[in-house]
Amino acid sequence: MDIYQLIRSHLAGPLRRRAFKSPWAYRLLKQLVAAQKKRYSWQAAYELLLNTIDQVAAAYLQQGPVVWHNVFFPTEILYGLGLVPFAPEAAAAVAVGLGVAEEAFRVAEGDWVSGESCSFHRLAYGCDRAGYLPPPGAVVCSSHLCDAAPQSLAAAAGYHNVPFYLLDVPHRQDAAAFNYVARQLKSITFSLADALGVPWDQERFQEALLASNTAREHLLAVNRLRGQRPACIRGDEAHGFIYLMLAGFGSGAAAAVYRQLAAELEQRWREQRRAVPEERARLLWLHLRPYYPTEIFNLLEQKAGAVVVFEEMHHVYWEPLDPARPFYSLAGKVLSHHGLGCISRRIEAILAMVDAYQVDGVIHFAHWGCRQSTAGLRLLQDALRDREIPFLNLEGDCVDKSKYAPGATRTRLEGFLEMLRAV
Amino acid sequence: MGALIGWFCHYTPVEIITALGFTPYRLLGREGNTPRADTYLVGNLCPYVKSCLETAIRQELPPLAGTVIARSCNAMIHLASTWPRYGGRGATLVLDVPRRLDEEAVLYYSQDLRRLAGELARLGERQLEDSLLWQAIDAWEEQRSCWRGLLAARARGEICLSGSDVMAWLDGWQTGMTAAGRDKGQAGSATIEQRSRPDFRGRPRLMLAGSILPAELPALVEEWGGWPVCEDACNGRRFLLAEVARETGDPYLHLARLYLGGPPCPRMVADQTRRQQYWAGVVNDYQIDGVIYHVMKFCDAAIYDFRAMKDFCDRRGLPLLRLDGDYTGGGRGQWQTRVEAFLEMF
Numbered sequence: 001m002d003i004y005q006l007i008r009s010h011l012a013g014p015l016r017r018r019a020f021k022s023p024w025a026y027r028l029l030k031q032l033v034a035a036q037k038k039r040y041s042w043q044a045a046y047e048l049l050l051n052t053i054d055q056v057a058a059a060y061l062q063q064g065p066v067v068w069h070n071v072f073f074p075t076e077i078l079y080g081l082g083l084v085p086f087a088p089e090a091a092a093a094v095a096v097g098l099g100v101a102e103e104a105f106r107v108a109e110g111d112w113v114s115g116e117s118c119s120f121h122r123l124a125y126g127c128d129r130a131g132y133l134p135p136p137g138a139v140v141c142s143s144h145l146c147d148a149a150p151q152s153l154a155a156a157a158g159y160h161n162v163p164f165y166l167l168d169v170p171h172r173q174d175a176a177a178f179n180y181v182a183r184q185l186k187s188i189t190f191s192l193a194d195a196l197g198v199p200w201d202q203e204r205f206q207e208a209l210l211a212s213n214t215a216r217e218h219l220l221a222v223n224r225l226r227g228q229r230p231a232c233i234r235g236d237e238a239h240g241f242i243y244l245m246l247a248g249f250g251s252g253a254a255a256a257v258y259r260q261l262a263a264e265l266e267q268r269w270r271e272q273r274r275a276v277p278e279e280r281a282r283l284l285w286l287h288l289r290p291y292y293p294t295e296i297f298n299l300l301e302q303k304a305g306a307v308v309v310f311e312e313m314h315h316v317y318w319e320p321l322d323p324a325r326p327f328y329s330l331a332g333k334v335l336s337h338h339g340l341g342c343i344s345r346r347i348e349a350i351l352a353m354v355d356a357y358q359v360d361g362v363i364h365f366a367h368w369g370c371r372q373s374t375a376g377l378r379l380l381q382d383a384l385r386d387r388e389i390p391f392l393n394l395e396g397d398c399v400d401k402s403k404y405a406p407g408a409t410r411t412r413l414e415g416f417l418e419m420l421r422a423v
Numbered sequence: 424m425g426a427l428i429g430w431f432c433h434y435t436p437v438e439i440i441t442a443l444g445f446t447p448y449r450l451l452g453r454e455g456n457t458p459r460a461d462t463y464l465v466g467n468l469c470p471y472v473k474s475c476l477e478t479a480i481r482q483e484l485p486p487l488a489g490t491v492i493a494r495s496c497n498a499m500i501h502l503a504s505t506w507p508r509y510g511g512r513g514a515t516l517v518l519d520v521p522r523r524l525d526e527e528a529v530l531y532y533s534q535d536l537r538r539l540a541g542e543l544a545r546l547g548e549r550q551l552e553d554s555l556l557w558q559a560i561d562a563w564e565e566q567r568s569c570w571r572g573l574l575a576a577r578a579r580g581e582i583c584l585s586g587s588d589v590m591a592w593l594d595g596w597q598t599g600m601t602a603a604g605r606d607k608g609q610a611g612s613a614t615i616e617q618r619s620r621p622d623f624r625g626r627p628r629l630m631l632a633g634s635i636l637p638a639e640l641p642a643l644v645e646e647w648g649g650w651p652v653c654e655d656a657c658n659g660r661r662f663l664l665a666e667v668a669r670e671t672g673d674p675y676l677h678l679a680r681l682y683l684g685g686p687p688c689p690r691m692v693a694d695q696t697r698r699q700q701y702w703a704g705v706v707n708d709y710q711i712d713g714v715i716y717h718v719m720k721f722c723d724a725a726i727y728d729f730r731a732m733k734d735f736c737d738r739r740g741l742p743l744l745r746l747d748g749d750y751t752g753g754g755r756g757q758w759q760t761r762v763e764a765f766l767e768m769f
Binding site: 111112113114116117118143146147148150151152154155158164166168170171172176177179180183184187341342343344366368369371372374375376377378379 | 462463464465467468494496497498500501503504505508517519521522523527528530531534535689690692693695718720721723724726727728729730731733745747
């Protein structure tokens with residue numbers, strides 16, 4: 001082996017890990033991003049990136065008690081307590097871009113987390129064991145939608161020897177379920193505060209709920225603008241904002257980014273600046289997208305003019321929160337998720353999106369191992385067929401690029417586009 | 424015998440079914456592939472769930488007046504959506520099972536059980552009175568106690584039972600039990616005692632663990648030279664729950680405490696300390712020499728539970744073997760090689 005290659009292989013990992021813990025790395029990164037401000041086609045994306053860097057820095061530099069959470073846990077509680085939220089599933093998506101995925105997958109599989117499980121969690125598990133993630137002070141997780149998240153986060157809590165709090169979410173939306181979730185949320189909130197030595201601040205907690213409501217209002221404005229023809233933002237660009245849905249609600253930053261995005265969309269709409277030169281079809285995207293380079297969006301949007309006008313993940317499914325009844329209203333938010341319970345709820349929500357965004361076709365990205373999203377697709381497919389809406393179930397993996405088959409993906413997309421033209 | 428009510432997950436309180444005059448019938452799937460179920464549920468979903476759906480699509484089940492589906496994991500949640508349309512005939516009733524054991528969870532589960540009882544009552548002609556439910560609770564506890572006694576004697580080495588017989592009898596017992604017929608459970612255990620006297624002395628004493636165990640696994644392990652003495656699975660030891668003090672008053676609260684407080688399933692993710700304590704108890708009581716963990720394909724709970732089991736075994740110095748399986752009865756050749764190699768370690 002080449003001596004330089006050998007040295008690099010020994011140093012690359014430790015250096016990368018050390019960079020995460022260096023304040024200089026974040027300063028440098030922010031300066032690099034700021035230097036390229038004008039190159040961002042959306043200033044909202046630029047702001048989102050700066051805020052995300054700050055949030056990541058806060059976690060790695062341990063600027064406060066770090067709490068790991070899954071992406072469906074109501075983060076308003078964490079922001080309301082003044083904690084530093086960190087979502088390992090979101091970190092897994094970032095890990096792909098940083099080039100540590102292969103190593104992390106190897107670590108996870110070597111530790112018996114088999115390839116049959118969700119690769120987001122497998123990747124997060126590997127990143128954690130390889131020392132890439134900031135150690136948590138506590139771990140919180142909700143049980144709804146996904147089986148892998150509670151299991152992998154409970155394992156992480158055990159590994160770091162920190163408290164684990166499970167929000168057990170039933171599938172009904174009756175009064176008993178409401179009370180059960182609200183009581184758990186209250187108990188988790190005060191247990192977290194106790195365990196992490198954070199003083200309870202009613203005003204700060206209410207501010208987080210109000211910030212969540214403001215973000216919700218701005219997101220609704222964004223969504224209304226995306227319902228208009230022609231589309232002013234490509235799905236490829238809009239996907240980046242999903243991070244806020246998963247980890248940002250309750251922070252002032254989420255509200256600011258959505259406000260900026262709504263303003264930019266409004267302006268482009270007034271100026272009739274189209275997302276693509278000729279909008280030939282409008283698509284709804286279900287679940288997430290691959291976080292490594294693929295030609296999917298280029299094929300759909302740039303070449304075929306089939307714009308992804310909305311993503312299921314951006315659907316606002318909950319009512320505004322009531323700061324006077326924080327835990328009950330957060331329980332309402334959790335229980336309102338359209339993916340919870342019988343699949344008929346998800347189908348109903350998707351059909352409503354089909355109408356609201358005037359879509360011509362629906363693509364579901366079937367992420368390997370995500371059983372909550374993929375298992376009941378046959379019923380969704382039947383419902384869309386009844387409405388004569390073309391549907392494509394595109395199989396792949398959001399974070400494991402070794403599962404990406406460019407040829408097969410292209411063939412399936414081209415077939416789908418032909419079907420759209422025929423409709 | 425009353426009309427049959429199908430059920431899947433061992434957190435389903437069969438007492439409510441029998442108290443209403445129905446006969447609980449556990450759905451355990453079938454051997455073989457699941458081509459028809461595969462068209463309705465994706466490939467990488469729990470094979471047990473798909474196997475059960477396959478039996479329904481192929482109309483291999485006896486007529487069921489209804490089916491209770493406990494939404495205990497993601498696969499079951501999807502089965503609950505799919506079953507009424509493509510699967511079973513009769514009513515589909517769903518039950519939410521908490522993933523934790525505390526007073527809030529017990530209270531919520533008891534409320535959901537009461538709701539389930541109301542829905543089940545509407546299928547039959549009988550109104551469910553608390554006194555009838557208490558009778559059913561007592562009848563089932565008597566049977567479980569009988570089984571627990573038998574397995575405790577097996578653990579103490581007083582009787583020598585084959586794991587395959589235990590599993591076969593437990594399977595038979597779960598599919599077709601009447602409230603009044605406690606004799607069947609007693610007769611079942613007595614028959615095992617009389618006829619099963621295999622001489623496995625000198626063989627390594629094994630715990631077989633997993634979410635749900637394929638019925639043939641204990642027999643195969645015996646055939647290859649092991650001695651399964653405890654089956655930690657939802658169709659094995661876990662189904663027998665654990666004795667709890669009888670509460671006066673609300674039978675639903677009693678049932679909620681009984682079921683949530685039983686040996687924890689891998690899905691009880693907030694209850695992992697108790698699961699480890701349960702394993703420790705089994706290893707001590709049953710003098711376990713080694714563990715074979717059957718990881719059901721695509722079962723997220725089992726994948727991570729195996730990790731926890733590995734840590735547990737490492738701490739205790741217990742040999743551990745992982746077998747992956749898809750519940751179809753396939754993969755025996757590979758299992759044999761691996762089990763024989765594992766047993767050579769002893």
